[in-house]
Amino acid sequence: MAFAQHQTSRRAGLPQMLLRLTRGAMLIVGIYLILYAFYAYQQPKALTFSSFGSLMNNTAPLALAAAGQALVVISRGFDLSVAGVISICNVTLAVYAMDGPGGALLSALLCIAIGVTVGAVNGVLVAVLRLQSIAATLATMIICQGIALVILKAPGGSVANWIADEMTGRLWKTIPVSGLVVAFVVVVWLMIRRSRYGLSLYAIGADEQSAALSGINTRRVRFVTFVLAGAIYGLAGFMLSAQTATGNPTSGTPLLMLSFAAVALGGTSLSGGKGGVFASIMGAAVLMLLQKVLFSFGIASFYTGMFQGVALICAVVFSGLLTRLGEAK
Amino acid sequence: MTATGHGAAQAVAEQLAFALSAAGLRKAYGATVALEQADITLTAGRVHALLGENGAGKSTLVRILTGAVRPDAGTITLGGAPYAPRSLIAARGMGVATAFQELSLVPNLTVAQNLLLPDLPKGPLGLVSFRRVLEQGADILARHGLQRIDPGAQVGLLPLAERQRIEIVRAIENAARVLILDEPTAALAETDWLFDRIRMVTAQGVAVLYISHRLAEVREICSDATVLRNGRSIASVGLSQASDGDIFEMMVGRRVDHSARDRVGPPADGSTPRLAVKGLSGHGLRDVSFALRPGEVLGLAALEGQGQRGLFRMLAGLAVPDAGQVEIDGSPAALGSPRQALRSGSGLAYLPEERKTEGILAGLSAATNVVLPVLSGSAAAGVITPQAELRAAGPSAAKVEMTPRYLGFAIGDLSGGNQQKALIARTLATGAKTLLLFDPTRGVDVGTKQSIYAAIRAFAQDGGSVIFYSSELPEVVQLADRCLALYGGKVFAEFEGDAIAEQALVTAIHGHGGGHA
Numbered sequence: 001m002a003f004a005q006h007q008t009s010r011r012a013g014l015p016q017m018l019l020r021l022t023r024g025a026m027l028i029v030g031i032y033l034i035l036y037a038f039y040a041y042q043q044p045k046a047l048t049f050s051s052f053g054s055l056m057n058n059t060a061p062l063a064l065a066a067a068g069q070a071l072v073v074i075s076r077g078f079d080l081s082v083a084g085v086i087s088i089c090n091v092t093l094a095v096y097a098m099d100g101p102g103g104a105l106l107s108a109l110l111c112i113a114i115g116v117t118v119g120a121v122n123g124v125l126v127a128v129l130r131l132q133s134i135a136a137t138l139a140t141m142i143i144c145q146g147i148a149l150v151i152l153k154a155p156g157g158s159v160a161n162w163i164a165d166e167m168t169g170r171l172w173k174t175i176p177v178s179g180l181v182v183a184f185v186v187v188v189w190l191m192i193r194r195s196r197y198g199l200s201l202y203a204i205g206a207d208e209q210s211a212a213l214s215g216i217n218t219r220r221v222r223f224v225t226f227v228l229a230g231a232i233y234g235l236a237g238f239m240l241s242a243q244t245a246t247g248n249p250t251s252g253t254p255l256l257m258l259s260f261a262a263v264a265l266g267g268t269s270l271s272g273g274k275g276g277v278f279a280s281i282m283g284a285a286v287l288m289l290l291q292k293v294l295f296s297f298g299i300a301s302f303y304t305g306m307f308q309g310v311a312l313i314c315a316v317v318f319s320g321l322l323t324r325l326g327e328a329k
Numbered sequence: 330m331t332a333t334g335h336g337a338a339q340a341v342a343e344q345l346a347f348a349l350s351a352a353g354l355r356k357a358y359g360a361t362v363a364l365e366q367a368d369i370t371l372t373a374g375r376v377h378a379l380l381g382e383n384g385a386g387k388s389t390l391v392r393i394l395t396g397a398v399r400p401d402a403g404t405i406t407l408g409g410a411p412y413a414p415r416s417l418i419a420a421r422g423m424g425v426a427t428a429f430q431e432l433s434l435v436p437n438l439t440v441a442q443n444l445l446l447p448d449l450p451k452g453p454l455g456l457v458s459f460r461r462v463l464e465q466g467a468d469i470l471a472r473h474g475l476q477r478i479d480p481g482a483q484v485g486l487l488p489l490a491e492r493q494r495i496e497i498v499r500a501i502e503n504a505a506r507v508l509i510l511d512e513p514t515a516a517l518a519e520t521d522w523l524f525d526r527i528r529m530v531t532a533q534g535v536a537v538l539y540i541s542h543r544l545a546e547v548r549e550i551c552s553d554a555t556v557l558r559n560g561r562s563i564a565s566v567g568l569s570q571a572s573d574g575d576i577f578e579m580m581v582g583r584r585v586d587h588s589a590r591d592r593v594g595p596p597a598d599g600s601t602p603r604l605a606v607k608g609l610s611g612h613g614l615r616d617v618s619f620a621l622r623p624g625e626v627l628g629l630a631a632l633e634g635q636g637q638r639g640l641f642r643m644l645a646g647l648a649v650p651d652a653g654q655v656e657i658d659g660s661p662a663a664l665g666s667p668r669q670a671l672r673s674g675s676g677l678a679y680l681p682e683e684r685k686t687e688g689i690l691a692g693l694s695a696a697t698n699v700v701l702p703v704l705s706g707s708a709a710a711g712v713i714t715p716q717a718e719l720r721a722a723g724p725s726a727a728k729v730e731m732t733p734r735y736l737g738f739a740i741g742d743l744s745g746g747n748q749q750k751a752l753i754a755r756t757l758a759t760g761a762k763t764l765l766l767f768d769p770t771r772g773v774d775v776g777t778k779q780s781i782y783a784a785i786r787a788f789a790q791d792g793g794s795v796i797f798y799s800s801e802l803p804e805v806v807q808l809a810d811r812c813l814a815l816y817g818g819k820v821f822a823e824f825e826g827d828a829i830a831e832q833a834l835v836t837a838i839h840g841h842g843g844g845h846a
Contacts, residue, residue, distance in 0.1 A: 194456040196449055199442060206437040206485075213433030214499075215418045215447040273437045 025279035028266050031315065032282055035289050042296045053176035055292060057168045057243050060178035061086070063284040064236035065255045066262035067185050068115075068229035070280035073263050075225045076205045076272025077133035081122055082233050082259055084144020085115045086252030089237025091148045094157030094247020104163045111234035118144060119230020123223035141256075148249040157247035167242035178239055182281060185232060189277040192228075201225060206273030261308065262287055265315045286311070348372050348536055349394070349412065349425070349507050354403035356389050363389040365560035367403070371507060371536035376527060378547045378568070379540045381557035382580055382774040387540055388744070390557065391511055394538070395427045396420035407506065418447075424505030428497045430512040430540075430745070430772055436485030441466020443484050444499050473498045473526060489516040489683065490633045497523065501530055509538045514546060515772045518633040518800050518838075524550050542774050543801060544573055556580055577775060601659040603675065603794040604644075604763050611651030612639025615818035618653075621763065621794045626785060628809025629798040630834045636818035637798045638682065641767045644796075645679035646670035657763070671702065676761030678702070680752055680769055684745070688752045691741030695731075695751045696722040698740045702759045725754035728787065730780040746777035753781055757788065764788065766797040770804060782808055802831050802838075816840040 040046040046055075065082050072079040089111040098107050118140055125136035170176050192198045200221045203211040212218045240251060260270075266283030268275025290311055291304050299307075354367040364386040371377050381387050392398040394405070396414030405412040407423060414420035417427075434443045441462045442449065450465060452458030466480035475498065478491055487495075493516040500508055508530055514520055527537055527550055539551050547554065548568055555565045556579040563579050571579075602620035609617045613636035621627050631637045642648040644655065646664040655662050657674035664670045670677040681687035690698055696715070699722035715737075722736050731750040740748055749770070756764050769785070770778045785795055785808060799805050805812055812829045814822040814837035822837040824830075 191454075191456060194459070196447065196451075196457055199438060199449065199457060200447070202437055203435040203446070207435055210433045210435050211446075213417060213429060214435055214443065215421065217418075217447070 025266065025276060025282050027318070028279050028282040028286060028315070032286050032289065035286060035293060039289065039293045039296060042293070046292075046296075049170060049174050053168075053170045053179075055289065056176040056179040056182075058292075059285050059288040060182055061236045061240035061243065062255055062258055062262060062288060063182050063281040064185060064232055064239060065259040066266070066280040066284040067182075067189070067277045068232035068236070069259040070263050070266070070268050070275065070277045071201070071225050071229045071232070072133065073260075073268055073270055074205045074272060074275055075201050075222060076208070077126065077222070077225070078137065078260075078270075079122065079133065079226065079229055080137040080256060081118050081140040081144060081230070082236075083252035083256040084141040084148070085118050085230060085233035086237040086240055086255055087148035087249055088114050088118075088144050088151070089234055090241045090244070090251045091152035091157070091247045091249050093159050093163070093238070093241040095152055097158065097160040099160040099162050101162060101166075103160055104166065107160065107163060108235070108238050111238040112231045113234070115230035115232065115234025115237070116227055117230070118233075119227040120223075122230065123226035126226065127219045127222035145250070145253075148252075152247050152249050155246065155248040159241045159245045159247070163238075163242045164245035167239065178242075181235065181239060185235070186278050186281065193276070197221065197224060202273055258284070258287060258308075261312050265312055267315075283315075286315075349405065349407050351390075351394070351405040352403060354390065354393060354400045354405070356393060356398060356400050362560055364393070364400070367557065367560070367562045369538075369555045369562060369565070371538055372553075373506075373534045373536045374531045375553065376531060376537040376539050376551045378551035378554035379538055379557065380544075380547070380554050380576060380580055382746070382776045385557040385580070385774075386560040387557055388511075389560075391427065391509060391538075391540065394420070394425065394507070394509060396425070421503050424503075425507040425509070426500040426503035427509040428493075428500035428511060428513055430515060432492055432496050434484045434492055434496055434499075436483070438484060439463075439466070439481050440470070440478055440484055440487070440495055441480035443495060444469050444480075444502065469498060469502060473501070474522065488634060490518070493517060494522065497526065501526060504530065504535055507536045507538065509540075511540045512542070512772045513539070514541060514543060514800075516633070516800070518631070520546055520549070542772070542778070544576065544775075545803070580775060602656075603658060604677070604796075605656040605659075606640075606644075607654050607656070609640070609643060609650055609653035609655065611653075612636070612643060612648050613818050614639045614643070614650075616653070617815075617818070617820055619813060619820065619823075621796060623762070623792050623794055624789050626789045626795045626797070626808055626810045628805040628812040628829070629796065629815060630802060630805045630812055630838050631798070631815035632838050633800070635815040635838075637815055638767070639818075640815075641679065641682075641765050641796075641798065644670065644677060644765050645681075646677075647679075671759055671761055675763065676759060677763045677765055678756040678759040678761035679765045680756050680767055682767045682771070684748055684752055684771075689740045689748055692739060694718070694737055695726075695740045695743060695747070696736040698751050699725055699736070699754045699758055701755060722754065722758070725758040726751070728757055729754050729784045746773040749773050750777060750780065753784060757784065762792070763794045763796070766795060768800055769797055771800065778804075802834050805829065805834060806831050814838050 045051050065086065069079055069082060092110065092114065093107055122137050122140055125131045126133045167177050200211065200216045203214065203216055204218050204221050208218055237252070244251065262284035263280045264270060265286055266275065266279030268280055287308055290308060294304055294307055295301065348371050350370045352368050354364055356364040367386060367390055369390070379387055379390065389398065393400050396417050396419050399413070407425070412423065414423060414425070444466050445462055449457045450461040452461065463480050470476060470478050470480055475494060478495070484492060484495065493513065497510065497513055500510070513523055517523060531537060539547065541547055551568055553565060554568050554576070556563045556576065558580060600622070603623045604621040607618050613634065615636070617640065629637050639648060643650045644664065646666045646669050655664060657677070660674065662673035664673060667679060670679065696718040700718050719736055723733060726733060726736055729750040731747060731754060735743055735747055740751055743751070753769060770781055773781070789795055797808070806829050809829055812824045812834065813820050814834060816838060817840065821840060824833060
C-alpha cells in the first residue's frame with residue numbers, strides 16, 4: 001500500500017520528499033524514538049556522542065544483514081546464506097589481516113567480492129535452475145560455514161587494527177563511521193528503489209507471472225537481487241569484524257534469524273512485494289536498542305530473546321491493524 | 330501503420346503484408362497433444378475470431394503466437410517474413426501484443442507503471458521519473474477514453490473490469506501489427522468501449538485475433554472465424570455465411586439445443602422461503618429485499634458495479650452488511666464467515682468471482698479442491714487418503730459432467746472450463762441447499778456452459794435454490810425462473826417466467842423502462 005502511495009503524490013518539494021522517505025518506515029521509526037526516549041530516561045549518558053556511536057557500532061552488522069535480507073524478501077524469497085557470508089568475511093579478515101587505510105579498503109572490497117560470489121551462486125540456483133530460495137540458500141549457507149571452518153578452525157586471529165579502530169570510531173568525535181556505512185547503503189537503496197530494477201523487484205515479489213507477462217526479465221531481476229544482497233552481507237561481515245576485532249567461524253549464525261526478525265519488524269511482508277530496506281534497517285536498530293534498554297533496566301541478558309520475540313509479535317500485529325484500518329477507509 | 334502519402338493500391342498491399350499466417354502448427358506436452366494441426370491466417374485491418382471448446386487448443390495457439398511457447402512443428406509468417414518469437418518481449422518487439430484472459434497486471438504497481446512496463450521513462454539521473462510515468466500513463470488512458478482512471482492508482486485495488494480495460498489498453502499500445510484479445514469481455518458488462526477500440530486499431534491496419542465464447546459478440550465485431558476442435562483447425566469461415574448452429578456444430582461436433590426450456594415455476598404457496606433478504610445495505614447495495622423459494626433459480630442482471638458483488642459477498646459471509654438482515658429457512662442467520670454461511674440452516678455455498686485467486690488451490694489435485702469443504706466427511710480415523718478423496722469427489726464431479734480422469738490432476742494444470750467445473754462441483758459437494766454463483770460460466774466454452782446449466786437445473790429440481798449473477802444476459806434468460814435487475818444498488822425491476830427477455834433486461838439494467846413487470 002505504502003509503496004503505491006509514494007508515487008501517487010504528485011507534489012514535489014523537500015517536505016514531501018522527507019515524507020515519502022519515511023512514510024513506509026514511519027511506524028518503526030516512531031517505535032525507535034520512543035524506545036530511545038526510554039533509554040535516555042534510564043541512562044542519561046545515552047544522549048552522548050560516544051554512547052550513540054557505540055550503539056551504532058553494535059547495530060551496523062545486523063542492520064546491513066537485514067538490508068540485504070529485505071531485498072530478497074521483497075522479491076518473494078528467503079536468503080539463509082547471510083550467516084555463511086558473514087562468517088567467511090569475518091574469518092578471512094581475522095586470518096589475512098591487512099593494515100592501514102589501503103588494507104582496509106582492500107578488505108572491504110574482498111568482503112564484497114565474497115558476498116557477490118555467494119550471491120551469484122544463489123542467483124544461479126534460484127533464478128536459472130529454479131530451486132526454491134530457502135532450499136538453495138540453506139545449501140549455500142552450509143557450504144559457506146564449512147569454508148569458514150576451513151579458513152579458521154576455532155575462534156581466534158585478529159582483525160587489522162586500523163579496521164577495528166577507525167571503522168568503529170567517530171569522525172570529528174561526533175559522527176559514527178559505522179552509521180555512515182549504513183547511511184551509504186540507505187542512499188543507494190533510495191536510488192535503486194526509483195530505478196527500473198527497483199520497480200521490477202516489487203513487481204516480481206507481488207506476482208512473478210504477471211511481471212513476466214508485462215515484459216520484465218524476471219530471471220535477471222532475481223539474479224541481481226541475490227548478488228546485491230550478497231554484496232551487502234559482505235559489508236555486514238566487514239563491519240562485524242571491525243566491531244569484534246577477532247575471528248569466529250560461526251560469527252554470522254546469530255544474525256540469521258535476527259535478520260528475518262528485523263525485516264518483519266520493519267513491516268516488510270515475508271510474502272513479498274511490500275516493504276523496504278530502510279524500514280528493515282530500522283527494525284534491526286530497534287532490536288539492538290531493545291537489548292540496550294533491557295540491559296539498562298538490569299534485566300539479565302538471557303531474557304533478551306524473549307523480549308525481542310514479543311516485540312516482534314506486537315509490531316506485526318500492530319502494523320496489521322494499521323493496514324486494516326487504512327484499507328477500511 | 331498509416332498509409333498516408335501512398336497510393337491506395339500500395340497501401341492495400343502494405344497492409345496485406347502485415348498479416349500473420351500460421352500453417353501446420355503442432356505442440357505436444359509429453360504424451361498430451363495440445364495442438365495437432367492448426368492453420369490460421371489473419372488479415373490486416375480485420376478482426377478474426379478463434380472459436381473452440383476448452384481444451385480445443387485455443388490457449389496453446391495463443392501461447393505460440395505470443396512467443397510464450399514454441400511450436401514443435403509448423404511455420405508462422407508475419408508480414409511475409411518468418412516469425413518465431415523466443416519470448417513475449419520478442420513478440421511484442423515485432424508488433425504482436427496480447428491482452429490475457431487471466432490478466433497480466435502487477436497488483437502492487439500503479440496503473441501508469443503497468444501501462445509502461447518494462448521501459449519506464451527515465452529522468453535526468455537515469456532513475457525512473459515518476460512524474461513522466463504519470464504523465465505518459467495519463468496520456469495513454471486519455472487516448473483510450475479512460476480519463477476516469479487515476480494513473481497513480483494501485484492496480485490491485487481497482488475493480489476487475491477496470492483492470493481488464495487496462496490490460497487491453499496496454500496490449501493495444503504495443504500492437505503495431507497484430508493484437509490478440511483473449512476473452513476480452515470476460516469482466517466487461519458492455520462491449521461499446523472495447524469495440525470502439527478495436528475499430529480504431531483495425532482502421533490503423535492492425536490485424537486482430539479475437540477469442541471469445543460469446544457468439545453474439547463475435548458476430549458483431551469479427552468478419553471471419555477459425556474453429557478449433559481437438560487441437561485441429563476444423564474450418565475458417567466468413568461469419569456472414571455461417572449460422573450459429575453451423576458454428577456450434579463445428580465446435581462440438583454435434584448440434585447444441587439452444588431452445589429455451591420450460592420454466593417450471595415453483596408452487597406459489599405460502600411456504601417459508603429458503604432465503605429471505607430484508608433491507609440489506611452496504612458495499613454498494615442499498616436497501617435490497619427479496620426472497621428465494623426452494624427449487625427456484627434466481628438470476629441477477631446488472632451492469633458491472635451495481636452492488637451485485639457486495640450482495641454476494643455479504644451473503645457468503647465475506648463482507649459485513651451496514652444494515653438489514655438475512656433469514657435462512659425463516660430464522661435469522663449470522664453470516665460472519667463463509668464457514669458460518671455454509672453452516673447456517675440449510676447452508677449457503679459460494680462460488681467466487683475470480684477463480685485464479687479466490688477459487689482454486691492450484692497446487693492440489695482437482696479432487697482435493699472439490700472435497701475441501703467436506704474434508705472431515707471423507708476422513709477415516711482422521712486420515713484422508715487420495716483414494717477417499719477421489720471417491721468423495723466422484724458424485725459431485727459427475728453432476729457437472731467432469732471427466733473422472735481429471736480429478737487426480739493438479740487443478741492448476743487443467744483448462745479454465747474444467748477448473749470451473751471443479752469449483753461448481755465443490756459448491757455442490759458442500760451439501761448446502763442454496764448456491765450463490767457469481768458469474769458461474771465466466772470464460773468457459775459452450776460445451777462446459779451446457780454442463781454447468783444442466784447441473785444447476787438438476788440441483789434446483791431436487792429442491793435446491795440458486796442465486797446467480799451473470800455478465801451475459803442470454804444466460805440469465807436461459808437459466809432463471811425469476812430475475813432481478815439491479816441498478817444503482819437497488820432492485821430496479823423484477824421479471825418472472827416468460828417476461829424474462831433480453832430486450833426487457835437490457836433496458837432495465839440501464840435504469841430505464843417501467844419497473845416491475
